[in-house]
Amino acid sequence: MTATRRATTLIGLAIAVVLPAIGPTRFLPPVAGVDPLYVREWFWWALLAVVLLYVLLVERRSLASIGLKRPGWRTVAFGALASGVAAGGMVAVFTFVFPALHLHANAEQMQKIVQTPFWYRFFLVTRAAVMEETLFRGYGIERLGELLGNRWVAGAATCVMFTFAHLSGWGWAQLLIAGWGGIVLTLLYLWRRDLVCNMIGHWITDAVGVLLPH
Numbered sequence: 001m002t003a004t005r006r007a008t009t010l011i012g013l014a015i016a017v018v019l020p021a022i023g024p025t026r027f028l029p030p031v032a033g034v035d036p037l038y039v040r041e042w043f044w045w046a047l048l049a050v051v052l053l054y055v056l057l058v059e060r061r062s063l064a065s066i067g068l069k070r071p072g073w074r075t076v077a078f079g080a081l082a083s084g085v086a087a088g089g090m091v092a093v094f095t096f097v098f099p100a101l102h103l104h105a106n107a108e109q110m111q112k113i114v115q116t117p118f119w120y121r122f123f124l125v126t127r128a129a130v131m132e133e134t135l136f137r138g139y140g141i142e143r144l145g146e147l148l149g150n151r152w153v154a155g156a157a158t159c160v161m162f163t164f165a166h167l168s169g170w171g172w173a174q175l176l177i178a179g180w181g182g183i184v185l186t187l188l189y190l191w192r193r194d195l196v197c198n199m200i201g202h203w204i205t206d207a208v209g210v211l212l213p214h
Helices: 003-021 036-058 073-101 107-114 116-149 153-164 175-193 195-210
Strands: none
Touching: 003 036, 003 116, 003 153, 036 107, 036 175, 073 175, 073 195, 107 116, 107 195, 116 175, 116 195, 153 175, 175 195
């Protein structure tokens, strides 16, 4: 890897992985007449657009370099399978791990979300699946793997960053849930290198908790 490519990749990783992990939406200024929830969503969509344009215009590489390729039936099948594994593990965490560690889920934050209109929750789930998988899995694993020469180490590092990205909005207990989901989705990407497959798995997992009636 040339020095220029290395510098470009480091900048891209700072934007795509490090920035989301520190919870930048906490520092967004209020916009008059606009709900802060909507401001945060627009920020994430804008960040996603920046990363995609960075790949195309700055790195001058195709989106296939971050795992975006034509989906097939395996894309849907393995995405759905991964969501089942992720959801099953999360149920186990809620049922056994939380009581054993005397932890409680952030019910207040979840209540705020489920009280929002269905259309907003739909776009929230879609944004999380598309943005988080593109930044942490597609871009993060591929580019960090190139730098380190080891995609498995890159997967572990980005999984940790993905997990801690959920701290600011949900609290420490949620790290167990996000961590398990991150492990499943990281392994899925390392195996398939199919970004759309990851998006499907992530979307279904979140949709079960956010879109279904409570």
